[in-house]
Amino acid sequence: MSKFKKSLNVGQKSYSYFSLNEAKAAGLGNIDKLPRSLKVLLENLLRHENGTTVTWDDVKAINEWAETRKSNHEIAYNPARVVLQDFTGVPAVVDLAAMRDAMVSLGGDPQKINPLVPVDLVIDHSVMVEHFGNKDAFEKNVEIEYERNAERYNFLKWGQKSFKNFRAVPPGTGIIHQVNLEYLADVVWTNEVNGELFAYPDTCVGTDSHTTMINGLSVLGWGVGGIEAEAAMLGQPVTMLIPEVVGFKLTGELKEGITATDLVLNVVEALRKHGVVDKFVEFFGPGLKVLSLADRATLANMAPEYGATCGFFPIDEKTTEYLRLTGRKEETIALVEAYAKEQGLWLSTEDADPVFSSIVELDMSTVEPCVSGPKRPQDKVQLRNAKSSFKEALTKTFGYSEDALRFEYEVEGKDFKMKNGNVVVAAITSCTNTSNPSVLMAAGLIAKKAVEKGLQTKPWVKTSLAPGSKVVTDYLMASGLQTYLDQLGFNLVGYGCTTCIGNTGPLPPAVSKSINANNLCATSVLSGNRNFEGRISPDVKANYLASPPLVVAYAIAGTMDFDMNKESLGKDKDGNDVFMKDIWPSNDEIQKVVAQFISGKMYETRYANVFEGDEKWKAVNAPDGETYKWDKDSTYIAHPTFFENIKDGLVESFExxxxxxxxxxxxxxxxDHISPAGNIKIDSPAGKWLTERGVAKQDFNSYGSRRGNHNIMMRGTFANIRIKxxxxxxxxxxxxxxxxxxxxxxxxxxxxxxxxxxxxxxxxxxxxxxxxxxxxxxxxxxxxxxxxxxxxxxxxxxxxxxxxxxxxxxxxxxxxxxxxxxxxxxxxxxxxxxxxxxxxxxxxxxxxxxxxxxxxxxxxxxxxxxxxxxxxxxxxxxxxxxxxxxxxxxx
CATH class of the missing domain: 3.20.19.10 (Aconitase, domain 4)
Structure with a gap:
């Protein structure tokens, strides 16, 4: 609607934009009352209004929302870009390749099948924790990753060469959401159309449910299925009802020793109780000003765990500070501030609160240390109750006898014994926390103090550190804290989603054998966002989410049958008991190392040539051609059968x-119960299919890595070991x-x-x-x-x-x-x-x-x-x- 189009001059450039102020003058009088997330939707509709897919009635419906605070009106939303991770990205590219073949079969032009909006695929889901607890773990895991995934990486590189508007971030760079936060997102997007430069809010959808993390940087984004993302890539709008928006009011400040992880587990619990499925959540209140951008990203990340479509934070000084820290261009930062202020998207302390469908409030000073488990992210347990809660779960949830914690069991060839409740996986992993320097530095500091006191992790614990970004390694190394993490076995194992998505890798054979021979209820503690049944490891029944420093503490304790507030973690060099409070860093200590050792130069250096990759990626040989040459013997990439009936008519009735x-x-x-995920069991239908084709068990890889082959995936559907x-x-x-x-x-x-x-x-x-x-x-x-x-x-x-x-x-x-x-x-x-x-x-x-x-x-x-x-x-x-x-x- 050209009458709403205005110009904004920032620096040496002039940008065209669709003005919300002009829309207000044209009769949309409620715009100032709207939550900022809905203002982003409103601008999207204004810009795409064409009288057919987007009408003036759609625009008015958002204005009317401010009166009713809910709506049954359907809108067509056009995200600026799409982000993919490789587990879900490979089948998306497989489908695009198959669509080119189907287009040929219809007599059409295969070049019509191209992403019409920018698409970035980040290869972050393929690294598995095979090696851990030593200095060579990272190199060895990457080597195995490239060996196992050669077919997939050849295919993705073909896609990068063949499709326009499609970029791939190579393996070993970082987690998709971290790369999005630190590099890909611009907050205000720009695009040149017929020589005219347009500015509008950066928005995205992604094929990972934790795409919502980018809401912490004021970019409206959420996870969609691969199918919906493919349609968005091909220019189809995301259809949705105008959502209810739940306001989450934050007041107060976190007390000494409380982490962003503790905060987010409280938020998840509160919003699950409130009920936010299909709704937006938007954070507001005085507490926002004390949250770092990384803390905001932590809260936004877990929107899928609290059930919301997104968890949005408005643009303010914290946004622009973070853009500057991570090396964004000054002209981008200037545009973000000027555009946000012009459009009423900037958060100012004197602003009146928007209207919301409902409000949930949390005084952050009431948050206590906590974990979440043993099966769901929303099952928060105060740390002081973790021991008793685990005991109760052991009998009531997992069906063990009342005295199950008394017994010890032999471990073949080892000088330790196993018990129910033993922590066998302690992983600092996943996008939730590895966006957050404060909790990672806290993990490093607790490791330092533990080592200095003479503490060690228990020998049955598989420890790992899989950061979301190479910048994490830079600041852990610069601060000297990585040395102490290494001494406790938290060596770098890879950059990517590992334990949180089931890429835990096998436990040591003797530990696994003892668990299975004695039907033990083994446990995992991870700094991730998912702890569903059967997800982390087939050997582990109870899974707990915790902050990175708590992961380190539980690796030292070695069991969930442990009271972190009262029991000794071990003896120091003088034989004195060491308690968690003795090694827990103060907030001041954490902030000092964060301020001292993190710099914008780290981000600029790491992202300077982000799409080029290392020598291994450069050596990947990809075929050429506008259609893909399918290998009928491939067990990773296969031509899907979804388009076999493309010449048939439409479904006009359903019975x-x-x-x-x-x-x-x-x-x-x-x-997770429905879709193939994690390990492929040898006696499963998928395992039998691979065996029949001469694939050895050690080369099965994971279901996720084989998502490009429908023969595997249809055999693994509803095959989860814990489904009932x-x-x-x-x-x-x-x-x-x-x-x-x-x-x-x-x-x-x-x-x-x-x-x-x-x-x-x-x-x-x-x-x-x-x-x-x-x-x-x-x-x-x-x-x-x-x-x-x-x-x-x-x-x-x-x-x-x-x-x-x-x-x-x-x-x-x-x-x-x-x-x-x-x-x-x-x-x-x-x-x-x-x-x-x-x-x-x-x-x-x-x-x-x-x-x-x-x-x-x-x-x-x-x-x-x-x-x-x-x-x-x-x-x-x-x-x-x-x-x-x-x-x-x-x-």
């Missing part, structure tokens, strides 16, 4: 007759009952058997189905196993969207009806009949249950295809088919 239930699942089934299918009570793992034969078998084998028999399938679930990471394979695998519909009590946002993107119908029970009120046991036949002749958003279906005794029951369910755009994707068989047909029909 299911006499489907079998493939799995009957409970509450909080995560995408209620069709077979008492059995854990990816099994089901094939009803016609009465046989118990893997879910994949049953799905294939039903496919042979021509039987459609459904999945039945409970509340919060699909929580967790934005794993597109949770939806792709569901599709490839022949599942037509997933029927639950409620869905998490990203997974619901992904199911639609793969042509699987998400349905929700109505009026308190659940699998339990219906007494389902999985033997029933399910039919779905639409109420009404045409497919429509949120339409209802009759669900007919036919039981084994031939009696029937009919209830209603509602489609969670919520919007018209989502319906178009579903009718096309998926979002990529929709995009492909549109691109082929465009001129």
């Amino acid at each position: 299911v007759k006499n489907a079998s239930i493939l799995a009957l699942l409970g509450d909080s089934v995560t995408t 299918n209620e069709m077979i009570p008492g059995v854990e793992g990816g099994y089901t009952k094939h009803i016609p034969s009465g046989q118990q078998m893997s879910i994949y084998d049953a799905a294939m058997k039903y496919k042979e028999e021509g039987t459609p399938l459904v999945i039945i679930g409970g509340k919060e189905y699909g929580t967790g990471s934005s794993r597109d394979w949770a939806a792709k695998g569901t599709n490839l196993q022949g599942v037509k519909a997933v029927i639950t009590e409620s869905f998490e946002r990203i997974h619901r969207s992904n199911l639609i993107g793969m042509g699987v119908m998400p349905l929700q029970f109505l009026n308190g009806v659940t699998r339990k009120t219906l007494n389902l046991d999985g033997s029933e036949k399910i039919s779905l009949t639409p109420i009404g002749s045409e497919l429509a958003p949120k339409m209802q279906f009759e669900l007919t249950i036919t039981r084994a005794d031939k009696t029937t029951e009919v209830v209603r369910v509602i489609s969670r295809v919520d919007t018209v755009d989502e319906l178009n994707y579903f009718k096309n068989g998926g979002i990529l088919q929709y995009v492909l047909r549109n691109l082929n029909n465009s001129h």
Whole structure:
């Protein structure tokens, strides 16, 4: 809408922008009351208003939100850019390559398949902690990473050469969110169109749920499934309802000895209780001014754990200070400040608070040290209660006897014994904390004091340090603290997401053998954001999230059956007891080393040639050509089958007759339970498939690294070792009952058997189905196993969207009806009949249950295809088919 277009002069340049002040003058009188995250959405709509995909009514709906504080209005949001990590990025590039082939089959131009917005892929998910606790660990792990992932890296380099608007950040650089925070994000984005330079808010979507970390730098961004991200890359808007915005008011200051990790675990608990799924969270209040940018990024990072779409912080002096620290250009910083002040996006202490849908408040002075576990990020436990809480979980959650902590068990060839509760993994890892110098310096300081007192980590603990950025190594080395971390076994193992995503690597064989032979409840403590069942290690049952310094303390204690406030960590050189308070650094000590040893020069140097990579990356040989030459023998990269029906017509109706239930699942089934993640077991369907092709067990790698091969991934869907299918009570793992034969078998084998028999399938679930990471394979695998519909009590946002993107119908029970009120046991036949002749958003279906005794029951369910755009994707068989047909029909 050109009447809202104005000019802004900053330095020597003139920028065109779409003015919120002009929109206010044109009748949008509520703009000043809006949360700043909604102002970003409003500017996005103003800039893209075209009378069709974005209308003036959409713009007005955000203005009206200030009165109602909620809305059922659907909008089309166009992010400025897309970020990918390699686990989810590889299948995205595989799909783009397959779309080029499909375009050729339709007689179209394959060059039409290119990202239309800037795309950055950061290779950070492939390094595994094979080697640890020694100075060579990093080099050896990187060597193995390149050996194992040669096919994937060749393929990604082909993508970098073949696709326009696509850059790859090589392995060993850092974690995607850290690279985004320290380098990729600009806060205010610029783009030249026909010689005119435009400025607008930097926004992004990413194929990692923790994309939200960038909200700490005032960049509106969140995680989407790979499928949705691919569509955004190809110019499709993200369709969404205008969200409710929950204001999180921060007051007070953190007390002595309290970390940002303690704060974020309190925020996660509070917002989970409040309920923020599908909502924005925006932080405000006087407490913002005492939070560093890194602390803000820590809070924003864990938006998926509190269930929100994003956790947004407004632009202020902390934003521009951080941009300057990390070596951004002065003209960028000047533009950010001028633009934000002009558009009402700058936070000033005299500003009135925006209006919010609801408000949650936290006085930061009330935060105590804490951990979270043993199964979910929101299960916060005060550190003073950690010992008693673990004891309770051991019996009530994991089913051990009351005296289970008394017994000790031999470890072959070792001079120590194992017990229930032993910490066998202590990992400083993941994006949550490795954005934060204060907690990393704190870990270094606690290591220094521990070593000086003569303390050591326990011999059964696998220790590791996987920073989010090479800058972390620079400041830990400059301060001399890395030396002490090394002495406790926290040597550098790699730059990337390791333990937090299940790339923990194997435990030492003797430790693993003792755990499994004696059915021990081993534990892990990690500074990550995810501690779901079966995720960290197949040998570990109880997983706890903690701050980096606490990870070091637990590695010294060696057990969760330990009171950090009262029990001795060991003896000093004079035989005196050493307690945690004796080695815990003061806030002042931490701030001094942060101020002394971190400089902007470190960031400038590390990011000067970020896309070039090291000699290993430069040596990767990638093929040329606009279409990819698929290797039919590759076990990593395979031509997917999603576009086989591209020449067929659209889906105009949806009905299911006499489907079998493939799995009957409970509450909080995560995408980790559904999607292949972590290790590939040798006796699993995927393991058998690899073995048949001559791949040795040590070369299986992880499911994540093989996401480019649908043959592996469909076999690993619903194969998690901790998933519980209620069709077979008492059995854990990816099994089901094939009803016609009465046989118990893997879910994949049953799905294939039903496919042979021509039987459609459904999945039945409970509340919060699909929580967790934005794993597109949770939806792709569901599709490839022949599942037509997933029927639950409620869905998490990203997974619901992904199911639609793969042509699987998400349905929700109505009026308190659940699998339990219906007494389902999985033997029933399910039919779905639409109420009404045409497919429509949120339409209802009759669900007919036919039981084994031939009696029937009919209830209603509602489609969670919520919007018209989502319906178009579903009718096309998926979002990529929709995009492909549109691109082929465009001129």
